[in-house]
Amino acid sequence: xxxxxHAYHMVDPSPWPLTGAIAALLMTSGLxxxxxxxxxTLMILGTILLLLTMFQWWRDVVREGTFQGHHTxxxxxxxxxxxxxxxxxxxxxxxxxxxxxxxxxxxxxxELGGCWPPTGITTLDPFEVPLLNTAVLxxxxxxxxxxxxxxxxxxxxxxxxxxxxTIALGFYFTFLQAMEYYEAPFTIADGVYGSTFFVATGxxxxxxxxxxxxxxxxxxxxxxxxxxxxHHFGFEAAAWYWHFVDVVWLFLYIxxxxxxx
Amino acid sequence: TLQLIQNAAARVLTGTRTRDHISPGLRPGVPSVRPxxxxxxxxxxxxxxxxxxxxxxxxxxxxxxxxxxxxxxxxVHLKRGLIDKLLYRTTMGLTVGGALYCLVALYIAAQPRNx
Numbered sequence: 001x002x003x004x005x006h007a008y009h010m011v012d013p014s015p016w017p018l019t020g021a022i023a024a025l026l027m028t029s030g031l032x033x034x035x036x037x038x039x040x041t042l043m044i045l046g047t048i049l050l051l052l053t054m055f056q057w058w059r060d061v062v063r064e065g066t067f068q069g070h071h072t073x074x075x076x077x078x079x080x081x082x083x084x085x086x087x088x089x090x091x092x093x094x095x096x097x098x099x100x101x102x103x104x105x106x107x108x109x110x111e112l113g114g115c116w117p118p119t120g121i122t123t124l125d126p127f128e129v130p131l132l133n134t135a136v137l138x139x140x141x142x143x144x145x146x147x148x149x150x151x152x153x154x155x156x157x158x159x160x161x162x163x164x165x166t167i168a169l170g171f172y173f174t175f176l177q178a179m180e181y182y183e184a185p186f187t188i189a190d191g192v193y194g195s196t197f198f199v200a201t202g203x204x205x206x207x208x209x210x211x212x213x214x215x216x217x218x219x220x221x222x223x224x225x226x227x228x229x230x231h232h233f234g235f236e237a238a239a240w241y242w243h244f245v246d247v248v249w250l251f252l253y254i255x256x257x258x259x260x261x
Numbered sequence: 262t263l264q265l266i267q268n269a270a271a272r273v274l275t276g277t278r279t280r281d282h283i284s285p286g287l288r289p290g291v292p293s294v295r296p297x298x299x300x301x302x303x304x305x306x307x308x309x310x311x312x313x314x315x316x317x318x319x320x321x322x323x324x325x326x327x328x329x330x331x332x333x334x335x336x337v338h339l340k341r342g343l344i345d346k347l348l349y350r351t352t353m354g355l356t357v358g359g360a361l362y363c364l365v366a367l368y369i370a371a372q373p374r375n376x
Contacts, residue, residue: 012336012337012338013336014336014337014338015338015349015352015353016338018356019352019353019355019356022356022359022360023356023359025360025363026359026360026363029363029366029367030363032370033366033370036370037370041362042359042362042363042366045355045359045362046359048355049352049355049356049359052348052351052352052355053352056338056348056349056352060337060338063329063337063340064337066322066325066326067322067325067326067328067329067330068326068329068330068337069326069330156316157316160316160317223317223318224318224321224322225320225321225322226322
């Protein structure tokens, strides 16, 4: 490796941006082919390619940071900015769905019966499973903070235990939400109520799954001694993402489950 | 009844007797019972030297750092040798093959349907 007179990271040439772009092409065209020609081959091929790209790309980032030492303080600062910008973009993504919900629910049309919830919709009781879900995510916010402090204090066993607990709570939330989806008295096809409910909570659930995966990777890395008490940005990024997921749920709970019931 | 069972279990685990919880506590002269370390990870004596108890494996990061810092000009995505090469070739194969398949599928999809 060439010796550099600066603290920045000049990455090795990588094929993953290309494979990722082709994966996106295959997934989107595959979606269209599935809609019109009932074949899922292209879409599945795209998904496999996406998974391969993600695995290898992020594996390389770990190699560059943990094994090659490229993540100097200025580089880490850039990574922090990057994660913050990404989460901000996700905030705007969810803002759109909240906009849609409030647009329809603040001024319900005559077709809905002029009321919200619309006539004929049996809403879920916000003080049953949704409240449990709120408690579960709030608790996971506590455990992930516990994990962070454990890492900073060099407490290996506690870090592993608290991180595992956080992931378990995430899976519990997903399981409870899946049960709710199955048992719900309304579907996505039930007018604008169904649409806003399932699209907003559905995307949130997807983000819980993504966050859980991110934390699971961090758990594996913690077990393999990748994190030091001073340098563990991968974990911090996962924790930020997890708190974001938690906050989105709180807004969902207050707006759709509680106010909207 | 459940409460009685739970209380009995708690007494077994902590090694206490039925009325120990009533003050003024144990009679003077009776040695107090240390609760058996039921849930504690394997402990080491101070004499068994400085390093941490191994918990879930040993630290292999220094070895991996040596591997990945070899000055052989190999890019990071291939640096681990054969397994990296196989995975890369599989991914690239799917990429090129998939792109061609996609173009063909789109060409077919673009044909007008004559009814």
